[in-house]
Amino acid sequence: MRKTVLDNIPIVEALYRLQRRISFHPETEWVPVADAGGRVTAEPVRAVSSMPAYPASAMDGIAVRAAETAAASQGPLRLREGKDFIFINTGDPLPADKDAVIMIERVRELGEGIVEIDEPAIAWKHVRQAGEDVTRGEVILPSRHLLRPVDLGALLAGGVTEAAVLSKPRVAVIPTGSEIVPPGKEVGRGQIIEFNGTVFAGFLKEWGAIPDYRGIVPDEIDAIRRAVSAAVQECDIVVLNAGSSAGTRDYTWRVLEELGEVVVHGVAARPGKPVVLALIDGKPVLGLPGYPVSAYLSLEWFARPLIQSWYGLEPEEKRTATARLTRPVTVKPGATDHIRLRLGRVDKELHAFPLSRGAGATLSMVRADALLRVPAESRGFQTGEEVQVELYRSPEAIDRSLLFSGSDDPVLPCLESMLRERDPSFSLSMEWTGSLGGVEALKKGECHMAGIHARGGRGCYFQKEMKDISYVRIHLAKRRLGWITAPGNPLNIQGAEDLARTRIDLVNRPRRSGTRMLLEELLEGKGIEPAMVSGFSREALTHLRAASAVACGTADVALGLEAAASTFGLEFLPVREENYEILLRRSFYESDAGEKWMDVLRSRGFRQALESYPGYDGTRCGEVL
Ligand SMILES: Nc1nc2c(c(=O)[nH]1)N[C@H]1C(S)=C(S)[C@@H](COP(=O)(O)OP(=O)(O)OC[C@H]3O[C@@H](n4cnc5c(N)ncnc54)[C@H](O)[C@@H]3O)O[C@H]1N2
Numbered sequence: 001m002r003k004t005v006l007d008n009i010p011i012v013e014a015l016y017r018l019q020r021r022i023s024f025h026p027e028t029e030w031v032p033v034a035d036a037g038g039r040v041t042a043e044p045v046r047a048v049s050s051m052p053a054y055p056a057s058a059m060d061g062i063a064v065r066a067a068e069t070a071a072a073s074q075g076p077l078r079l080r081e082g083k084d085f086i087f088i089n090t091g092d093p094l095p096a097d098k099d100a101v102i103m104i105e106r107v108r109e110l111g112e113g114i115v116e117i118d119e120p121a122i123a124w125k126h127v128r129q130a131g132e133d134v135t136r137g138e139v140i141l142p143s144r145h146l147l148r149p150v151d152l153g154a155l156l157a158g159g160v161t162e163a164a165v166l167s168k169p170r171v172a173v174i175p176t177g178s179e180i181v182p183p184g185k186e187v188g189r190g191q192i193i194e195f196n197g198t199v200f201a202g203f204l205k206e207w208g209a210i211p212d213y214r215g216i217v218p219d220e221i222d223a224i225r226r227a228v229s230a231a232v233q234e235c236d237i238v239v240l241n242a243g244s245s246a247g248t249r250d251y252t253w254r255v256l257e258e259l260g261e262v263v264v265h266g267v268a269a270r271p272g273k274p275v276v277l278a279l280i281d282g283k284p285v286l287g288l289p290g291y292p293v294s295a296y297l298s299l300e301w302f303a304r305p306l307i308q309s310w311y312g313l314e315p316e317e318k319r320t321a322t323a324r325l326t327r328p329v330t331v332k333p334g335a336t337d338h339i340r341l342r343l344g345r346v347d348k349e350l351h352a353f354p355l356s357r358g359a360g361a362t363l364s365m366v367r368a369d370a371l372l373r374v375p376a377e378s379r380g381f382q383t384g385e386e387v388q389v390e391l392y393r394s395p396e397a398i399d400r401s402l403l404f405s406g407s408d409d410p411v412l413p414c415l416e417s418m419l420r421e422r423d424p425s426f427s428l429s430m431e432w433t434g435s436l437g438g439v440e441a442l443k444k445g446e447c448h449m450a451g452i453h454a455r456g457g458r459g460c461y462f463q464k465e466m467k468d469i470s471y472v473r474i475h476l477a478k479r480r481l482g483w484i485t486a487p488g489n490p491l492n493i494q495g496a497e498d499l500a501r502t503r504i505d506l507v508n509r510p511r512r513s514g515t516r517m518l519l520e521e522l523l524e525g526k527g528i529e530p531a532m533v534s535g536f537s538r539e540a541l542t543h544l545r546a547a548s549a550v551a552c553g554t555a556d557v558a559l560g561l562e563a564a565a566s567t568f569g570l571e572f573l574p575v576r577e578e579n580y581e582i583l584l585r586r587s588f589y590e591s592d593a594g595e596k597w598m599d600v601l602r603s604r605g606f607r608q609a610l611e612s613y614p615g616y617d618g619t620r621c622g623e624v625l
């Protein structure tokens with residue numbers, strides 16, 4: 001029997017339903033203070049000794065008895081070493097017969113053990129009293145305190161060498177799926193490399209748990225039952241991954257229902273809907289969806305608060321910012337949508353660029369600077385609307401992010417790495433919007449630079465568009481474009497005329513990309529209507545993705561870069577060479593960041609990297625046009 005209708009419970013409510021049924025009982029462990037960072041105190045910690053343990057001099061100078069220096073108020077007073085004073089350094093114990101220190105700057109040394117002072121000393125001045133910093137018996141830290149490096153210092157200062165901390169929760173991580181194979185194994189068709197488990201383990205560790213990775217379990221009900229039963233025995237929290245939804249082999253909820261009680265199956269969230277929250281022997285068991293984005297987000301919604309409640313800690317406040325959307329975000333009401341965003345600042349304005357929405361878009365989590373939660377009752381936001389976002393990166397890092405928009409080129413990421421090797425505070429945020437898209441973004445002030453391919457005639461499109469904008473035009477490379485086909489060109493595709501043949505499937509590039517415009521031009525030249533070309537409306541975002549479609553046989557031909565064809569070992573038939581250029585906002589070009597960018601672009605290293613790509617000519621790289 002499969003289950004096709006899931007609950008639609010808001011995340012907070014779902015968590016509450018689980019959490020109110022659980023009480024954790026962490027144990028107390030004694031650990032050396034030096035190893036206690038990141039742990040949580042199990043009880044109040046009292047100082048066992050004082051710091052300083054004796055009255056100590058706070059300055060370099062002489063130790064005296066204040067009353068014996070009173071005469072200095074009448075005029076210079078001479079003191080004799082050993083009798084009236086002793087020399088003392090910062091931190092030295094104050095002799096029992098002394099009660100003040102005079103700084104050496106206020107003392108004239110006359111030689112032969114004689115010094116002269118002009119003012120009387122004040123009792124206990126420049127003296128650190130015993131226990132002034134930490135007093136024996138004093139409570140240094142309360143119970144349920146997350147230990148930071150400064151806390152460890154205070155514990156050691158108070159003579160504490162071992163701290164009583166709460167044991168860490170042990171969290172079982174069980175990736176499920178017969179199609180899942182361990183990393184490093186050869187991946188066959190229909191198989192997927194297991195990586196969610198490693199991500200889970202990393203997050204769990206960061207949040208203070210001990211991840212217990214229990215290996216891949218196939219989609220077999222008995223195997224899952226055995227794995228869950230053992231994990232519940234040995235761990236405090238159990239996290240299963242995948243098999244949470246309605247597939248014929250999605251056994252998670254069934255096993256959890258059989259072994260315990262399913263409290264929630266389905267939350268009002270996108271992605272992340274098919275979450276299963278269950279209780280077995282009083283322990284929480286989370287069945288999280290398999291798609292990576294859903295998996296990571298739902299782990300944070302449910303596992304993180306459980307770990308915090310294990311320690312009795314409050315959730316940390318999230319850092320937020322207000323940013324302006326560069327594109328609309330449209331959603332269906334009824335569930336909270338989670339939109340990953342890239343952020344970047346151009347001339348003071350913080351822009352937000354929605355990333356791919358797919359639950360399987362692993363890279364959207366890597367590239368995301370922030371998360372936008374669209375409330376369940378909302379239908380979304382329009383372009384230009386200001387939204388409140390949760391930050392994944394520091395505001396400082398976001399301010400150093402260079403925004404690039406325009407035509408896809410595979411060498412640009414290597415430019416980013418070279419920039420970061422010189423100054424790691426910078427990052428490059430690339431958005432492939434096509435040449436026209438890049439020009440538009442530059443015009444709207446939504447990027448620092450735009451990558452375009454400029455061609456003669458119709459290719460000068462951008463100059464008219466950009467007439468009110470102050471920018472600098474830089475040559476990056478000459479690159480070769482052509483037909484990409486299967487090795488050996490089995491369908492004998494020689495030009496645009498062949499695209500109208502039956503049984504030839506094209507994979508195209510997005511509207512507003514220069515390559516798409518070139519294709520349209522070539523078809524027009526042969527009098528072929530786009531409607532006559534099978535696959536004309538199928539769009540691959542990048543050159544590499546277009547080549548990938550040809551490589552796995554879902555398309556027969558693409559128009560694209562020789563470099564992309566060569567990555568996949570495909571056939572390449574040259575069509576034309578084009579100049580790839582970067583248009584930089586003048587304000588950026590003249591900034592410190594712009595200067596660094598240009599240095600890298602003109603470096604020998606980049607030129608060499610550029611020319612290692614098949615079909616690239618970097619001779620004029622960095623030339624201002
Ligand atoms: N008819 C319906 N189909 C689906 C629904 C639905 O409501 N009705 N929900 C969709 C949603 S939403 C999600 S999310 C997924 C959840 O699927 P499962 O939790 O059952 O997971 P699988 O189908 O087994 O795997 C999905 C996908 O995830 C990747 N995966 C899984 N495990 C790992 C791993 N350990 N490491 C890396 N990647 C993993 C893999 O790409 C799988 O293809 O169901 C939809 N379907």
Ligand code: MOO
Pocket residue numbers: 269270271272273274289291293294295359
């Ligand atoms: O949870 Mo699914 O992740 O909505 O795609």
